[in-house]
Amino acid sequence: MSVSGVCLTAVEIRTSSFCADLAPETWTRTSFSRMHEGALVNLELPMKADGRFGGHIVQGHVDGVGKLTAFEQIADSGNWWLHIEIPREIEKYTVFKGSISIEGISLTVAKLEKQCCTIAIIPHTVEMTNLKSLKAGDPVNLEADLIAKYVEKMMKGEGSENSLTLEQLVGKGF
Secondary structure, eight states: OEETTEEOOEEEEOSSOEEEOOOHHHHHHSGGGGOOTTOOOOEEOOOOTTSOOOSOOOOSOOOEEEEEEEEEEOTTSSOEEEEEEOOHHHHTTOOTTOEEEETTEEEEEEEEETTEEEEEEOHHHHHHSGGGGOOTTOEEEEEOOHHHHHHHHHHTTOOSTTSOOHHHHHHTTO
């Protein structure tokens, strides 16, 4: 289950809620520190393997935490501008008209100036997500573009020397 962009395993499922264990790593690497009872979160089930793929590739693996700097309605419009300060380790994977996941919401970058990312938000997204509950200064979970991360690794010439091959796995009894 993705909770505001964080992939969690439901360890107990109830009628109207579920429980998940959080490792200290999850707590320190995500925006969960701002969570409180009654806080709005974005929930999304994983895509089934036989499901239709549509949209951006999002894993639910938070790459870093950004900061909401402004969320302002666009004049004479029902749309909004979402301004996020993003850390350098995310900025290097962020491009104009590319994808970025904010609080688990797969979005398209409308403007990028150094470490400030601006996203155009439609009324449906505001209505259906936790964006409407966030304030300037709030931390937000960010997931960078997955393909950009793989391209970087390939361009650096980082192969699979740190990965086990199928033959090695079979030799280990897997």
